[in-house]
Every structure is written in structure tokens, then in C-alpha cells.
Amino acid sequence: MLLSQKFRVYPNRAQSDALAAMLRDFCKLYNAGLEQRIAAYRTRGISLNYGTQAKELKAVRAADDGLARWSFTAEQQVLRRLDKTFKGFFGRIKRGERAGFPRFRSASRYHAAEFRVGDGLTVRKNGRLGFVGVPGEIKVKQHRPLAAEPKSAILTRQNGKWFVVFHVEIAEVERRAGECIGIDIGLSSLVALSNGETIVRPNWTKCTKKGLRRRQRSLTRCRRGSKRRTKMRARLANYSAKVARKRSDFLHKLSADLVSRFAAIGIEDLNVKGLARGMLAKEVNDAAWAQLTAMLRYKAAKAGSALIEVDPRGTSQTCPECGTIKPKPLGERRHRCECGCDLDRDVAAAMVVHFRAFGFWPGHGLQDSSGRVAA
Ligand SMILES: [Zn+2]
Known part of the structure; x- marks a missing residue:
């Protein structure tokens, strides 16, 4: 690798x-x-x-x-x-x-x-x-x-x-045994895990968006070819680089933590064509998600964990308890189903990812990375 x-x-x-x-x-x-x-x-x-x-x-x-x-x-x-x-x-x-x-x-x-x-x-x-x-x-x-x-x-x-x-x-490491997890890009949180954990979106993501907009505006106000414009452009570039560093630092820590805790990780495959998301928050997160996937891929390979990418279509609309397709509006933060299932919507989606990756629902069946056995 x-x-x-x-x-x-x-x-x-x-x-x-x-x-x-x-x-x-x-x-x-x-x-x-x-x-x-x-x-x-x-x-x-x-x-x-x-x-x-x-x-x-x-x-x-x-x-x-x-x-x-x-x-x-x-x-x-x-x-x-x-x-x-x-x-x-x-x-x-x-x-x-x-x-x-x-x-x-x-x-x-x-x-x-x-x-x-x-x-x-x-x-x-x-x-x-x-x-x-x-x-x-x-x-x-x-x-x-x-x-x-x-x-x-x-x-x-x-x-x-x-x-x-x-x-x-570097040489590939032998697979290790351990727990599996499904993860999903959150709508309200940054990442949700199939075991119910959610990782809060760091609050600097909001601040940096504001900061970027402000610097972009002052750049467009400068006359073309002026010294001030060159200076402003450098300032914007420096700020963007700082944001990128913060994001990658955060994602490095997050991916390292996930790989150290789980021997197999199920994740949505972003490369699936015809990805019909239509969810703005998710689209905004996509860049970070691609980066996280890349980090997970090499960290997992280094640690002997497995990374399994699954078809992302409909993960947020499937009920993890009974399997019914249940479309929900964007603003809906909970997954509530007639079967009595009541979960955070992102956690529910992460559970569906888990099922697609390993063939059994979290908490059921063999809790082993090699055991793709249904309960
Ligand atoms: Zn249900």
C-alpha cells in the first residue's frame, strides 16, 4: 500500500x-x-x-x-x-x-x-x-x-x-478480530455510529464559514491588479489553509480513534454513481467525508482493520428495525416508525450502513469482523 x-x-x-x-x-x-x-x-x-x-x-x-x-x-x-x-x-x-x-x-x-x-x-x-x-x-x-x-x-x-x-x-498488516461498526455522515451531528454514538460537529466549522465569506467579500471589493488585492488574496489563501489544517487535524484524530476501537468499519461509498442525496448539509460535508474515507482507508490498512464501502442509496430512509422504506423530510431529526422504532435519524442510517456492510444488524449475530453471518 x-x-x-x-x-x-x-x-x-x-x-x-x-x-x-x-x-x-x-x-x-x-x-x-x-x-x-x-x-x-x-x-x-x-x-x-x-x-x-x-x-x-x-x-x-x-x-x-x-x-x-x-x-x-x-x-x-x-x-x-x-x-x-x-x-x-x-x-x-x-x-x-x-x-x-x-x-x-x-x-x-x-x-x-x-x-x-x-x-x-x-x-x-x-x-x-x-x-x-x-x-x-x-x-x-x-x-x-x-x-x-x-x-x-x-x-x-x-x-x-x-x-x-x-x-x-508499506506492507499490508494481517486482519485483526474485533467489533464492527457502521458510520454515517450526520445531518445534525458530524458523524453518527451504529452503536448510538454521535460526534458533534466542531463549532469552528460555522465560524470559519463566516470568516471565509468576510475575506472573500473584501477581496472582491479590491480593484483588479491593485496591491491591496494581492495582499487580500494572500490573506484569504492563508485563512483557507488554516481552515484546511484544522479540518484535517480533526479528521486525523477521529479516524485514528475509530480504527483503534473497531476491527471493521462500514461506510457509505461516495463513488456510487447516481448518488441521489439532495441533502444540503450532506453535500457540504462531502469534501470532509471524502477526506475522512481516505484517512480511514490507509489507517485501517495499517492497523489490520477492514473498511467496507456500501451502496449509500436510501440509507436514511430505511428502518433498521423492520426494514420498511420510510422517506422523511429534511427537517425530521428522529426516525420514528410504525414498528415502534424511535432513533436519532443519523444513528438509524448508520445502523443500515452496518447491516449492508456486515449482513447483520448491530447488536445481533457474531460481533466479529470476519463473521458476515446473519443473526
Ligand atoms: Zn420500522
Whole structure:
């Protein structure tokens, strides 16, 4: 299983200037590669691929002092990235989807470079990073040890801050036995569990929404191209980044807690096509839900827990006691059924998720992750 580990890096002035120059050169290479593909198609009617472009890279570097400074393999990655963009474009065309032709990139929006670890990017014995063409070693805030020897890495710039993301391959762990749980995105709470627990929506979600709106408004009030507008844009970006950090911190803790307590977790599969939700609160939560699912997926794999994704259709309308379909209006916070079942609506939905994942209702049957046995 592939795991990404992200760390903040602290280059000094000379180093960050060099990194910025490197991204500018990579951006130029990307655009030149794109131009070459377009020209080849227009004049000769042929599509260039990665192989032909990479073959010319050596000669291009020999003629360009700028490019010759940096890692050869990292520059190959730039051409690979361009190739991927084209493949994605043609794939969408083939499937009959709307697709925009690959665009030239502006250096002010080019923020990432890929490296092979041990080649263009080396991790020194003292934990610092060395990049080909960048003076000295760069400090890394390694807030946790690397799970394994990384094979590849991405250097990114976000709001003027630098980060490195290592990709490490970790072995799958053997399944452990233990309790199962079904979870659902809440309407009134953030998450509801099939055992009746609900996790309250952190109150900062509301505050941040207000804060974002206020900053967005002041940005739109600034004149285009003005200094104030640039400043406001940076302020908005910083605020958004802070919100994102808070959310991901919260979700990390939540997913870690769930994985440590349960050996099998049932969850709604967001990828099911034709997902007819129509519930605003749920839609707003979807981004966070996708993030939580991703975190649960790798944490479960690391801990030997199972994550089972189920069809989400109608989970909030099925009675967990008698199975009747019972549509309820948005404002209805309770699930009340003729059979006498009276539950929090989100908990009821989580119980339905539990049933779909494991084949038995919570509290019935074998409480074992391997036991998909009905009671
Ligand atoms: Zn019922």
C-alpha cells in the first residue's frame, strides 16, 4: 500500500530562491514540451509521446544553462506529467466527456516538482534534504518518522511555504478480530455510529464559514491588479489553509480513534454513481467525508482493520428495525416508525450502513469482523 507523508521544509533565503528558480525552469520546460506537441500535430499531423520528448531532453539541457542546473530525472518527471495531462485529455475525449485542451502554465501557478529519492533529491543522514542545484542542505520539520524508505517525493509550494511529500510503500498488516461498526455522515451531528454514538460537529466549522465569506467579500471589493488585492488574496489563501489544517487535524484524530476501537468499519461509498442525496448539509460535508474515507482507508490498512464501502442509496430512509422504506423530510431529526422504532435519524442510517456492510444488524449475530453471518 502506498502512503504519503507530508513534511514542512524550511529553506533559507538562498535555497528558497533556488527552489523558486527551479520551478520556473520546470514550468518553462513544461510549456516548451506542450508547444512542441502542438507544433508536431499541426505541421506533421503526429502526436508526440513521452519517449520521443524524453530522448531530446539531453540535447535541450546541453543548450540551456538554466535547465542543466537541475536534476535530470526531475525534468523527465515534468515531461511525464505533460504526457499524463495529454493522456487524460484524450481519455476524456474518447469517453465523450467535456475536455479542455492542455493549457500553457503560468509560472506563478506552477508549484510542484516530482523527484526520485536518491537521485535528484537525497535524504541526508542528519534528516536534511539535498536537491541537485540547490546550495547546502535544507531543514525539514519531520514531525514523525518515515514509515519506510521513500521511493519518490514531491516538492510543493503553498502560499509561499515549502513542503515535501514522500511516497512510501508499506506492507499490508494481517486482519485483526474485533467489533464492527457502521458510520454515517450526520445531518445534525458530524458523524453518527451504529452503536448510538454521535460526534458533534466542531463549532469552528460555522465560524470559519463566516470568516471565509468576510475575506472573500473584501477581496472582491479590491480593484483588479491593485496591491491591496494581492495582499487580500494572500490573506484569504492563508485563512483557507488554516481552515484546511484544522479540518484535517480533526479528521486525523477521529479516524485514528475509530480504527483503534473497531476491527471493521462500514461506510457509505461516495463513488456510487447516481448518488441521489439532495441533502444540503450532506453535500457540504462531502469534501470532509471524502477526506475522512481516505484517512480511514490507509489507517485501517495499517492497523489490520477492514473498511467496507456500501451502496449509500436510501440509507436514511430505511428502518433498521423492520426494514420498511420510510422517506422523511429534511427537517425530521428522529426516525420514528410504525414498528415502534424511535432513533436519532443519523444513528438509524448508520445502523443500515452496518447491516449492508456486515449482513447483520448491530447488536445481533457474531460481533466479529470476519463473521458476515446473519443473526
Ligand atoms: Zn420500522
